[in-house]
Amino acid sequence: SDKLRKEPTQLCYENVNGSCVKTSYSPGPRLILYTVFGFGSLLTVFGNFLVMISVLHFKQLHSPGNLLIASLACADFLVGVTVMPFSAVRSVESCWYFGESYCKFHSCFDGSFCYASIYHLCFISLDRYIAITDPLVYPTRFTASVSGICIAFSWLLSIIYSFSLFGTGANEVGLEELVSALTCVGGCQVAVNQSWVLVNFLLFFIPTLVMMIVYSKIFLIAKHQARKIESMSNKTVRSSDSYKDRVAKRERKAAKTLGIAVITFLISWSPYLIGTIIDAFLGFITPTYIYEILVWIAYYNSAMNPLIYAVFYPWFRKAIKLIITGQILRENSSTISLFSE
Template structure:
């Protein structure tokens, strides 16, 4: 009787399919709540990052090497929101993959590529901010549009090459073929890689993160020294030269930009750290993480793609103004691209 009861209550992703994965969905009320939470994050990632991209590309005042990097970062986050999060939402809540094996590989490839692309973008942005704060007057000659283009190219090409190698060559599953075969079922989209590739993935997160932490630590030390020096020079001499006044304004502007992007980097680290640690532990402990813990770690990382536009909206007055112009449709008017977005 116990056996018959178990068979009667057992749910499968695909009924009447022998190799179907077992379905373990959440309760109806919790499913609705999760769809609302995950759906909100998806919409925010798509719409918010699209606004950032349109703002930088449309308004000529925002055409700068640093802003092109930000627009490229927003493009990566936008692609996470539109090509990864909706399908992951269904998989996470329904506990089944209904989109086919071919799209499973493509989805996993895009997931890894776009997320690591965000990490590399943030690393290059921290380099940009370091140069801007430590040497603000020479910065325009050092970080040019061509240099920004090289950084953007690297941020896209390396993650795409890496993710393609992981999911389309099969080398990431070498040595764990039996485990991959055991987890393989109809309605599943499990990403299982061996310990070597997990370590590579960890380094792809750890190295850019370490670079960001070191650079931003130096940035805030330099910014603090600059603030003290400027305050001392102003209090010591009311009739400061126009050059010194210009230096002070430039240094203040760059420090503010560095602070904002520092918050972005901190949000990235906090969002991605649980997932990175979890995958590292799983690879060496036999994949012991409960499904709900893994899903929490995944969506913590996904939500990072939705957080950046909120940070820009909170810290950047020019982004709030650009957003109002875009949403009101005023950018469709002639010469809207030359609108001034800065108060100064």
């Protein structure tokens, strides 16, 4: 009789009229999915927390460019706190158990922090460009106030856009029939109409285009600089030149690292964004599991930046060590030198 009782369709809320149907996984896959999603959330929260603490605590890292990196880490950290854990439960249980109003907030947060990430990456690429084309004039051009304006712009644009789009329900205009067909208790599916899908794509595409142009220029300049340094090294070098070369070398390495961060971002987010466009124009026929896979590839991007820094920046590895071993609690720890040179 136990077997027979499990046959009827399971619902998200057993005794509620109009409850969504629940499609559960068997215990094995469930465990695997929760592990994958849970690990992603923890990695995102702790990794980005370490980046923020490093930049804010160590005086040596208090530069306008690093402020952008800390602010980017803050956006990713918030994805790990306000978006990923809730999405994990929705993805595995196929039900939304966090209330109707948090469903709206969840969509707003999701949009806000992801757009904030891409605009931060875009400004970081411009920062690297100035640092590489003009390493000696750079500190006077990219100041703390310029950095502050970039950060404010990234956050305000992203938050105002996402909250006004999802908060007002503009995303559902023209999709009323579909939305009412999809609506059930315990669901949190967000439908975005064709015109807003295109706006979303443009808001993603424009900064992406800027980054691609800027990074291709950066790599051409870096190549040119490397050649110049090689030809110089045969002649005797003045000390001011050798300082300039050292600075240029450090900036080139930073640009390369951030270039990798940008490529990772594009690989993570493009399938999801292109998928949503295709979906909107084909009448929302994408199977849920395809959508879930694409959205999680995009979410995982928030965990990637700290890993990229840890691999490429010795100073970040040193900072992590000092934080984890509790050495940053000692007095004067903020003045510890993190750079080898």
